[in-house]
Amino acid sequence: MTINVFFAAGSDSWAEYQGPLGDAFAEAGLDVALSPEAPDPTRVDYLIYAPTRGEFDFSPYQNCKAVLNLWAGVERIVTNPTLTQPLCRMVNHELTEGMVEYVVGHVLRHHLGMDAHIHGQDSIWRNTVLPPLARQRRVTVLGMGALGSAAGQALTALNFPVTGWSRTEKSIPGLRCVWSDEGLSVALACADILVTLLPRTPDTDNLLNAERLALMPSGAVIINPGRGQLIDDDALLAALDAGHISHATLDVFRVEPLPPDHPYWAHPKVTITPHIAADTRAGSAARVVAENIRRGEAGESLLHLVDRARGY
Amino acid sequence: MTINVFFAAGSDSWAEYQGPLGDAFAEAGLDVALSPEAPDPTRVDYLIYAPTRGEFDFSPYQNCKAVLNLWAGVERIVTNPTLTQPLCRMVNHELTEGMVEYVVGHVLRHHLGMDAHIHGQDSIWRNTVLPPLARQRRVTVLGMGALGSAAGQALTALNFPVTGWSRTEKSIPGLRCVWSDEGLSVALACADILVTLLPRTPDTDNLLNAERLALMPSGAVIINPGRGQLIDDDALLAALDAGHISHATLDVFRVEPLPPDHPYWAHPKVTITPHIAADTRAGSAARVVAENIRRGEAGESLLHLVDRARGY
Numbered sequence: 001m002t003i004n005v006f007f008a009a010g011s012d013s014w015a016e017y018q019g020p021l022g023d024a025f026a027e028a029g030l031d032v033a034l035s036p037e038a039p040d041p042t043r044v045d046y047l048i049y050a051p052t053r054g055e056f057d058f059s060p061y062q063n064c065k066a067v068l069n070l071w072a073g074v075e076r077i078v079t080n081p082t083l084t085q086p087l088c089r090m091v092n093h094e095l096t097e098g099m100v101e102y103v104v105g106h107v108l109r110h111h112l113g114m115d116a117h118i119h120g121q122d123s124i125w126r127n128t129v130l131p132p133l134a135r136q137r138r139v140t141v142l143g144m145g146a147l148g149s150a151a152g153q154a155l156t157a158l159n160f161p162v163t164g165w166s167r168t169e170k171s172i173p174g175l176r177c178v179w180s181d182e183g184l185s186v187a188l189a190c191a192d193i194l195v196t197l198l199p200r201t202p203d204t205d206n207l208l209n210a211e212r213l214a215l216m217p218s219g220a221v222i223i224n225p226g227r228g229q230l231i232d233d234d235a236l237l238a239a240l241d242a243g244h245i246s247h248a249t250l251d252v253f254r255v256e257p258l259p260p261d262h263p264y265w266a267h268p269k270v271t272i273t274p275h276i277a278a279d280t281r282a283g284s285a286a287r288v289v290a291e292n293i294r295r296g297e298a299g300e301s302l303l304h305l306v307d308r309a310r311g312y
Numbered sequence: 313m314t315i316n317v318f319f320a321a322g323s324d325s326w327a328e329y330q331g332p333l334g335d336a337f338a339e340a341g342l343d344v345a346l347s348p349e350a351p352d353p354t355r356v357d358y359l360i361y362a363p364t365r366g367e368f369d370f371s372p373y374q375n376c377k378a379v380l381n382l383w384a385g386v387e388r389i390v391t392n393p394t395l396t397q398p399l400c401r402m403v404n405h406e407l408t409e410g411m412v413e414y415v416v417g418h419v420l421r422h423h424l425g426m427d428a429h430i431h432g433q434d435s436i437w438r439n440t441v442l443p444p445l446a447r448q449r450r451v452t453v454l455g456m457g458a459l460g461s462a463a464g465q466a467l468t469a470l471n472f473p474v475t476g477w478s479r480t481e482k483s484i485p486g487l488r489c490v491w492s493d494e495g496l497s498v499a500l501a502c503a504d505i506l507v508t509l510l511p512r513t514p515d516t517d518n519l520l521n522a523e524r525l526a527l528m529p530s531g532a533v534i535i536n537p538g539r540g541q542l543i544d545d546d547a548l549l550a551a552l553d554a555g556h557i558s559h560a561t562l563d564v565f566r567v568e569p570l571p572p573d574h575p576y577w578a579h580p581k582v583t584i585t586p587h588i589a590a591d592t593r594a595g596s597a598a599r600v601v602a603e604n605i606r607r608g609e610a611g612e613s614l615l616h617l618v619d620r621a622r623g624y
Binding site: 094097098100101102104105106108109111112114115117118119121122123124125126127130131133134135154157158159256257258260261265266270271272273274275276279281 | 406409410414416417418420421423424426427429430433434435436437438439442445446447466469470471568570572573577578582583584585587588593
């Protein structure tokens with residue numbers, strides 16, 4: 001019998017997910033009627049959702065066996081009083097993998113001083129200064145969530161001494177964990193290379209302001225694949241111009257795409273990557289959705305089921 | 313009582329090692345008279361040696377308790393018939409660490425397509441193409457010695473599917489190992505990124521010739537931190553110009569420093585690093601030497617003692 005799946009995650013997502021979901025259902029051997037419209041809510045078997053959809057009334061979907069969220073975060077859904085169906089969040093290992101690759105790659109790029117070799121093919125052989133080893137290069141990661149802790153552990157595996165900071169107390173194997181405002185000063189003071197992987201919250205807005213940048217070692221490097229709002233842009237530009245911060249590699253910005261006239265574009269000490277550090281990949285997300293529908297139809301337990309009481 | 317140590321590793325090395333050895337002896341609490349001259353060979357307690365010294369007669373050093381080699385390789389000493397004293401080779405973890413950092417860094421650089429961002433700050437936001445993950449990027453490492461296997465395993469830890477090739481059969485956890493001429497063709501055919509970490513031998517001279525480069529996937533990248541002689545330079549330049557190889561990052565060359573008029577310098581698809589991938593660091597090597605002298609004086613067993621029958 002055909003399974004009716006309502007794609008209620010917004011029209012932009014529909015363009016991105018229609019193909020991958022069709023492929024994933026076929027791969028799983030599922031006979032699915034997938035649609036971005038649901039003329040009769042009572043006939044919907046599964047609902048694919050994303051918070052971009054905005055306000056949503058789940059109550060008419062009385063026979064819906066599960067709501068499958070396309071995002072990892074469910075903080076904007078669990079508070080919806082009309083949602084009584086089982087809710088599954090997206091857990092996508094590829095998102096973490098992509099982030100770890102970006103962070104380790106750019107940390108090693110700065111550690112090894114690659115840019116001088118990439119830019120400078122001037123026929124002059126300069127091999128007098130032996131670069132320090134990773135064990136002599138201190139890295140601090142701000143944010144010890146899934147992404148920050150995975151990136152920190154990958155750097156530890158390469159011998160970097162890693163300090164991980166989070167708002168509240170955490171313990172991550174292989175890292176020196178610090179927390180609270182006091183811990184932040186400690187974490188910044190030993191950041192030869194700083195990686196910012198905090199979520200955007202009122203607490204983290206302009207976290208890296210002039211005062212906190214001044215706590216970092218002279219010549220430090222900043223890599224921000226987290227959120228543009230974490231950094232006070234004017235303070236960073238001033239610290240780069242003063243030479244206190246030697247380079248910033250930025251993947252995220254307050255306004256994206258970064259406007260063509262933004263001073264970051266022309267700054268010789270800034271590298272811009274266009275929000276590519278990590279992204280949910282429709283292909284793998286579609287396979288997670290298909291697997292959960294297969295499980296639901298086979299009477300097996302669903303993956304990544306949200307505990308409504310805990311909120312995640 | 314003062315320990316007499318004769319530094320017989322050549323005058324260039326003396327300039328590099330004199331300070332670090334003095335520091336290491338002081339750190340170990342050893343009362344050492346270190347000299348690059350040995351007026352009375354019978355009074356020498358320990359001999360520090362490197363093959364750069366050339367022909368050497370060890371027989372007058374009748375009371376020498378050990379010959380401490382500054383190099384990992386001892387193939388040019390073990391055949392010396394005058395050497396009857398215990399021989400220790402240098403095992404230096406920092407050499408491996410430096411090499412792993414270089415290899416992982418440059419593999420990630422090419423994997424992430426960093427150069428385009430490092431070069432191209434042109435105010436255009438290009439984020440339409442999601443890059444592949446490491447698990448979709450095949451890396452081959454030629455050479456499964458201490459350096460090649462450590463680099464291969466570090467890449468495996470980052471999810472790269474790694475194929476490791478060696479002349480003879482080997483088994484390295486986490487890598488797909490292949491060997492022999494047949495295995496070399498297999499290893500080259502799946503090398504989206506190729507890392508060459510073979511020693512220089514008559515067998516490896518011009519290993520990467522035109523025929524073998526043609527076996528690699530179109531658009532492949534080559535990273536050579538091994539030996540310049542592994543690559544047929546003309547064949548590589550032709551493959552780069554034809555677009556079959558998209559980039560070569562080279563750390564070692566047949567002639568070093570690389571002559572200013574060498575075509576590699578001006579080639580837009582070549583990155584030159586000046587033999588910095590990995591090097592014996594005098595500081596840590598000096599500490600290994602000091603530790604062995606401390607052990608010798610305390611009657612403890614020496615580290616990294618060479619088995620003359622096996623030859624290493």
